[in-house]
Amino acid sequence: MNPLVAAAAVQAAPGIIDKSFSLMKVVFLTAITAGGGFFIYKKIKGNTKVTPGNNLSKLQISKTGLSYSDSEYGIMAQSLYLAMDGPGTDEETIFAILQSMRNRDDLLMLIKAFGIRRYGIVTSLWFGNDLNLVGWLNEELGSSDKAKVRSIFNNLNVPF
Numbered sequence: 296m297n298p299l300v301a302a303a304a305v306q307a308a309p310g311i312i313d314k315s316f317s318l319m320k321v322v323f324l325t326a327i328t329a330g331g332g333f334f335i336y337k338k339i340k341g342n343t344k345v346t347p348g349n350n351l352s353k354l355q356i357s358k359t360g361l362s363y364s365d366s367e368y369g370i371m372a373q374s375l376y377l378a379m380d381g382p383g384t385d386e387e388t389i390f391a392i393l394q395s396m397r398n399r400d401d402l403l404m405l406i407k408a409f410g411i412r413r414y415g416i417v418t419s420l421w422f423g424n425d426l427n428l429v430g431w432l433n434e435e436l437g438s439s440d441k442a443k444v445r446s447i448f449n450n451l452n453v454p455f
Contacts, residue, residue, distance in 0.1 A: 354407050360400040372408035375428065379435045386440055389432070393444060399451045429455060
C-alpha cells in the first residue's frame, strides 16, 4: 500500500466517522419521533367506527326480552375473550355463542358484558387498542367468518 494513500486515509477517517454518526443520529431521531407521533395519534384518534358498545352506558337493552341471566352473559363474554385471546382463534366457540343469541337484546347484552378490553400482542398503555366485542371480532376473524358474523348481527338488527 502506498504510504501517502494510507496517511490520507488516516487523516480523513475522523471526518468520515463523524459524518456517519451524524447521519445515523438523524435517522434514529426521525424514526423515534415518527413512531412516537404515530402512537400518540392512535391514542387520540381512538375507535371512531360507530358500533354498538362504543358507548356501553347508552345501550338500550330491554331486560324483559333477555334469554339468559347476567352471569350467563358474563360467562359467554369471557368464553369469547378466551376464544380470541392469544395465538389462534377458536371460531367454533365464537359461532356457537353468537348463534345462541335469540334476539337483539341478547346480542346487545353480550356486547355489554364483553365490555371494552385491550387488544394487541403487547397490551400496555401505549400498545394495543381498547376494543369492544365488535372490534375484537373484526380483528380476529377472516373475511368469510366476518360475513357469517355480519349475517348473524343483521338478522338481529345490530350493526356490525
